[in-house]
Amino acid sequence: GQNIDQPTEMTATEGAIVQINCTYQTSGFNGLFWYQQHAGEAPTFLSYNVLDGLEEKGRFSSFLSRSKGYSYLLLKELQMKDSASYLCAPMDSNYQLIWGAGTKLIIKP
Amino acid sequence: DVKVTQSSRYLVKRTGEKVFLECVQDMDHENMFWYRQDPGLGLRLIYFSYDVKMKEKGDIPEGYSVSREKKERFSLILESASTNQTSMYLCASSPSTGGHRTETQYFGPGTRLLVL
Numbered sequence: 001g002q003n004i005d006q007p008t009e010m011t012a013t014e015g016a017i018v019q020i021n022c023t024y025q026t027s028g029f030n031g032l033f034w035y036q037q038h039a040g041e042a043p044t045f046l047s048y049n050v051l052d053g054l055e056e057k058g059r060f061s062s063f064l065s066r067s068k069g070y071s072y073l074l075l076k077e078l079q080m081k082d083s084a085s086y087l088c089a090p091m092d093s094n095y096q097l098i099w100g101a102g103t104k105l106i107i108k109p
Numbered sequence: 110d111v112k113v114t115q116s117s118r119y120l121v122k123r124t125g126e127k128v129f130l131e132c133v134q135d136m137d138h139e140n141m142f143w144y145r146q147d148p149g150l151g152l153r154l155i156y157f158s159y160d161v162k163m164k165e166k167g168d169i170p171e172g173y174s175v176s177r178e179k180k181e182r183f184s185l186i187l188e189s190a191s192t193n194q195t196s197m198y199l200c201a202s203s204p205s206t207g208g209h210r211t212e213t214q215y216f217g218p219g220t221r222l223l224v225l
């Protein structure tokens with residue numbers, strides 16, 4: 001079956017760095033998306049990886065290893081506004097996104 | 110900027126009522142999706158559509174139907190609402206660029222539905 005595993009909750013300090021891991025098993029693979037979702041709001045796109053390696057976009061970076069079924073989202077210089085849930089979503093062979101339950105990130109001053 | 114709008118942010122209905130949730134996107138996207146989101150679970154796909162008048166079942170279509178008469182509008186219908194359909198409903202759209210379907214999905218603000 002298809003499965004996504006990411007931590008339920010993480011806590012980090014303002015200004016620090018945090019890494020949110022995601023492991024996945026899907027039927028086929030067409031890339032992996034990361035979305036950010038603030039409480040009560042819609043998910044918004046952060047990154048898309050289809051090849052192995054690290055993609056950097058400002059304070060946020062995303063890494064993919066297809067052979068290991070593994071991705072992580074790295075957030076640097078954490079700000080209070082980064083408190084949100086982070087959703088990992090690989091795309092399967094039918095081009096359907098398989099969504100994880102999300103990691104709730106709590107930032108403390 | 111892509112804009113996806115949903116007809117209501119909050120909705121309260123009674124068991125057995127027919128419920129219509131409307132979604133409109135203004136970016137001429139081919140693909141549209143309806144998800145529900147429940148605490149502790151990932152988004153679950155109810156139905157999606159790749160073109161006008163086309164619809165495909167997602168993972169949990171039971172108790173739902175959809176309509177796509179115009180490219181910009183995708184409606185979700187709960188034929189006879191039940192309490193287990195209390196949830197957050199999210200609509201999304203994405204373009205099909207050159208036939209590729211790996212494009213980013215853009216989400217509406219969501220409709221929080223309570224069925225009593």
